[in-house]
Amino acid sequence: xxxxxxxxxxxxxxxxxxxxxxxxxxxxxxxxxxxxxxxxxxxxxxxxxxxxxxxxxxxxxxxxxxxxxxxxxxxxxxxxxxxxxxxxxxxxxxxxxxxxxxxxxxxxxxxxxxxxxxxxxxxxxxxxxxxxxxxxxxxxxxxxxxxxxxxxxxxxxxxxxxxxxxxxxxxxxxxxxxxxxxxxxxxxxxxxxxxxxxxxxxxxxxxxxxxxxxxxxxxxxxxxxxxxxxxxxxxxxxxxxxxxxxxxxxxxxxxxxxxxxxxxxxxxxxxxxxxxxxxxxxxxxxxxxxxxxxxxxxxxxxxxxxxxxxxxxxxxxxxxxxxxxxxxxxxxxxxxxxxxxxxxxxxxxxxxxxxxxxxxxxxxxxxxxxxxxxxxxxxxxxxxxxxxxxxxxxxxxxxxxxxxxxxxxxxxxxxxxxxxxxxxxxxxxxxxxxxxxxxxxxxxxxxxxxxxxxxxxxxxxxxxxxxxxxxxxxxxx
Amino acid sequence: xxxxxxxxxxxxxxxxxxxxxxxxxxxxxxxxxxxxxxxxxxxxxxxxxxxxxxxxxxxxxxxxxxxxxxxxxxxxxxxxxxxxxxxxxxxxxxxxxxxxxxxxxxxxxxxxxxxxxxxxxxxxxxxxxxxxxxxxxxxxxxxxxxxxxxxxxxxxxxxxxxxxxxxxxx
Amino acid sequence: xxxxxxxxxxxxxxxxxxxxxxxxxxxxxxxxxxxxxxxxxxxxxxxxxxxxxxxxxxxxxxxxxxxxxxxxxxxxxxxxxxxxxxxxxxxxxxxxxxx
Numbered sequence: 001x002x003x004x005x006x007x008x009x010x011x012x013x014x015x016x017x018x019x020x021x022x023x024x025x026x027x028x029x030x031x032x033x034x035x036x037x038x039x040x041x042x043x044x045x046x047x048x049x050x051x052x053x054x055x056x057x058x059x060x061x062x063x064x065x066x067x068x069x070x071x072x073x074x075x076x077x078x079x080x081x082x083x084x085x086x087x088x089x090x091x092x093x094x095x096x097x098x099x100x101x102x103x104x105x106x107x108x109x110x111x112x113x114x115x116x117x118x119x120x121x122x123x124x125x126x127x128x129x130x131x132x133x134x135x136x137x138x139x140x141x142x143x144x145x146x147x148x149x150x151x152x153x154x155x156x157x158x159x160x161x162x163x164x165x166x167x168x169x170x171x172x173x174x175x176x177x178x179x180x181x182x183x184x185x186x187x188x189x190x191x192x193x194x195x196x197x198x199x200x201x202x203x204x205x206x207x208x209x210x211x212x213x214x215x216x217x218x219x220x221x222x223x224x225x226x227x228x229x230x231x232x233x234x235x236x237x238x239x240x241x242x243x244x245x246x247x248x249x250x251x252x253x254x255x256x257x258x259x260x261x262x263x264x265x266x267x268x269x270x271x272x273x274x275x276x277x278x279x280x281x282x283x284x285x286x287x288x289x290x291x292x293x294x295x296x297x298x299x300x301x302x303x304x305x306x307x308x309x310x311x312x313x314x315x316x317x318x319x320x321x322x323x324x325x326x327x328x329x330x331x332x333x334x335x336x337x338x339x340x341x342x343x344x345x346x347x348x349x350x351x352x353x354x355x356x357x358x359x360x361x362x363x364x365x366x367x368x369x370x371x372x373x374x375x376x377x378x379x380x381x382x383x384x385x386x387x388x389x390x391x392x393x394x395x396x397x398x399x400x401x402x403x404x405x406x407x408x409x410x411x412x413x414x415x416x417x418x419x420x421x422x423x424x425x426x427x428x429x430x431x432x433x434x435x436x437x438x439x440x441x442x443x444x445x446x447x448x449x450x451x452x453x454x455x456x457x458x459x460x461x462x463x464x465x466x467x468x469x470x471x472x473x474x475x476x477x
Numbered sequence: 478x479x480x481x482x483x484x485x486x487x488x489x490x491x492x493x494x495x496x497x498x499x500x501x502x503x504x505x506x507x508x509x510x511x512x513x514x515x516x517x518x519x520x521x522x523x524x525x526x527x528x529x530x531x532x533x534x535x536x537x538x539x540x541x542x543x544x545x546x547x548x549x550x551x552x553x554x555x556x557x558x559x560x561x562x563x564x565x566x567x568x569x570x571x572x573x574x575x576x577x578x579x580x581x582x583x584x585x586x587x588x589x590x591x592x593x594x595x596x597x598x599x600x601x602x603x604x605x606x607x608x609x610x611x612x613x614x615x616x617x618x619x620x621x622x623x624x625x626x627x628x629x630x631x632x633x634x635x636x637x638x639x640x641x642x643x644x645x646x647x
Numbered sequence: 648x649x650x651x652x653x654x655x656x657x658x659x660x661x662x663x664x665x666x667x668x669x670x671x672x673x674x675x676x677x678x679x680x681x682x683x684x685x686x687x688x689x690x691x692x693x694x695x696x697x698x699x700x701x702x703x704x705x706x707x708x709x710x711x712x713x714x715x716x717x718x719x720x721x722x723x724x725x726x727x728x729x730x731x732x733x734x735x736x737x738x739x740x741x742x743x744x745x746x
Contacts, residue, residue: 493659623710627713
């Protein structure tokens with residue numbers, strides 16, 4: 001019996017290269033003391049190589065390793081999101097961590113391993129891999145959240161994230177156990193073939209419900225969102241950027257892989273449950289965000305709201321929904337990581353705290369950065385011609401096509417609410433007087449990363465078809 | 478009553494009893510010891526299901542390694558002081574218990590009243606699949622890839638634990 | 648013997664674990680309750696595996712144990728790091744941890 005074929009290794013090259021670079025970075029850290037820069041470059045090279053290999057692998061998806069994972073196609077597309085998020089986070093982290101005096105090579109190792117976990121989540125064709133991928137990502141993130149271990153808030157954030165994450169793991173496993181018990185397999189392709197018959201099975205449906213609970217924890221959807229604002233606030237800002245983009249995208253990628261690509265949910269109770277969660281997330285996220293005074297917390301609640309928008313695509317469960325989410329994830333990743341990047345940058349360069357008022361008069365001090373921040377805010381608010389607008393457009397369109405017009409209406413109404421708090425920051429930056437500071441020196445790598453994100457947000461806003469066309473062939477396994 | 482069902486009910490009582498005692502104890506050391514008892518009972522239950530390999534690693538890994546780590550940390554942090562361990566009872570706990578009870582009732586209802594949804598017994602095969610040999614073979618063929626993923630996961634966890642808990646980093 | 652008693656037992660201990668997580672305030676006991684939840688799921692998995700005559704369930708249990716060991720290492724490290732700063736493991740003493 002041939003266990004591993006050569007093709008398996010070739011198709012999964014992005015994953016293998018990335019993991020190896022993590023191992024190399026770890027060895028480098030162990031061998032060369034006090035030189036985290038070596039790990040920085042090793043992991044950076046690993047992520048970039050993996051990104052290039054993924055681009056070469058964008059064709060049709062191929063199941064590898066005994067049908068355990070899918071490589072290429074859908075998985076490759078999602079990998080692009082995770083790898084870009086990892087790349088930008090690594091670049092932004094270096095100056096941030098140096099400033100905070102926590103610059104250690106293990107940080108990059110953990111980011112790389114977490115990214116490998118995300119790639120497994122998106123690629124999974126078996127519930128075993130879904131479980132292991134989620135755990136690999138989460139364990140790395142628990143540590144990253146508490147990386148600044150002398151800071152009380154970071155400890156608390158890590159503990160909260162860990163306890164709630166492990167609690168969610170319990171539900172994930174119970175869900176997997178019930179699905180396995182009723183279908184007799186953990187292979188998603190096999191389950192998808194017998195879904196019609198299984199969907200009348202009450203135990204199977206409870207299993208799916210438990211999976212929804214677990215995934216909702218990971219994507220921070222209401223009512224399982226309570227960890228998000230605290231953890232986002234307590235974690236190092238660049239880790240928050242990584243968590244709110246890469247980790248969320250990964251959780252969505254598995255959510256879509258299981259609930260849209262495998263299960264045929266339109267018309268079942270699962271679809272209404274998801275629609276309700278989506279509506280609640282949009283309302284709670286946007287309304288609570290208004291009351292925030294801390295920019296990191298505001299972005300946390302805004303990310304809950306964005307979870308709601310994207311979930312409406314899953315609730316719709318049609319091809320448009322899947323395409324919409326996949327586009328939205330890319331747009332959201334770039335605009336959110338850009339926004340968090342600037343927040344981390346303000347935090348380190350100006351020694352300011354994270355309040356809204358600290359941004360008053362920002363445009364006078366840092367005109368270029370203020371423009372970038374405004375781009376991200378406009379895009380998050382969903383104002384055309386930025387990428388965020390088309391993301392919302394596609395998912396709401398999918399909801400309307402699936403006869404969930406009410407969901408699309410709630411979405412549009414709550415997005416209008418969101419304009420208030422996003423633009424409040426822009427207004428503060430441009431039209432309010434702040435303390436006049438000397439402009440700090442901008443770290444070149446960090447600013448180019450943020451600029452790249454802004455360029456992509458604008459580019460995808462003008463040519464959304466660049467991405468949407470790529471996702472056309474993905475619907476269903 | 479067959480031997481299997483006798484053992485099942487005996488171990489089930491121990492398992493539920495120790496679980497209840499575990500979540501209600503104030504002192505974490507005692508709670509940990511009840512949890513270990515629960516794990517031994519589970520190991521016995523796995524044997525009644527002919528899962529020999531899993532039964533033994535349950536004892537070795539869970540009771541032997543994981544719970545020792547728990548006890549070690551509890552004693553390292555010196556959490557035995559009973560005065561510090563008082564917890565308040567709030568309305569939240571009552572809501573939590575109520576919700577959990579509702580969940581339990583729903584699941585029990587389905588398990589009891591929807592037996593047609595459950596797998597039909599192929600129990601005679603169970604004895605062959607639970608052996609170390611069969612599991613080892615599967616682990617290194619069909620499940621080789623998840624096995625490798627698990628190794629990366631353990632490495633990440635080791636790195637993370639050292640980073641967070643080591644007293645002095647350079 | 649049927650599979651039902653095993654699944655019922657598994658559901659009961661799972662819910663005891665859930666109650667422990669939601670109601671207890673000591674972080675270590677909360678964590679032990681989570682371990683109890685994982686173990687009760689393992690019982691379901693082994694039972695399904697035995698009654699389906701399929702090894703996948705036992706494989707999953709094997710991986711769950713691996714993950715539980717990894718989580719224990721990381722989780723206890725987080726608790727130690729917190730204890731060094733705050734001298735407490737009680738969730739009520741932790742500002743942002745009220746849920």
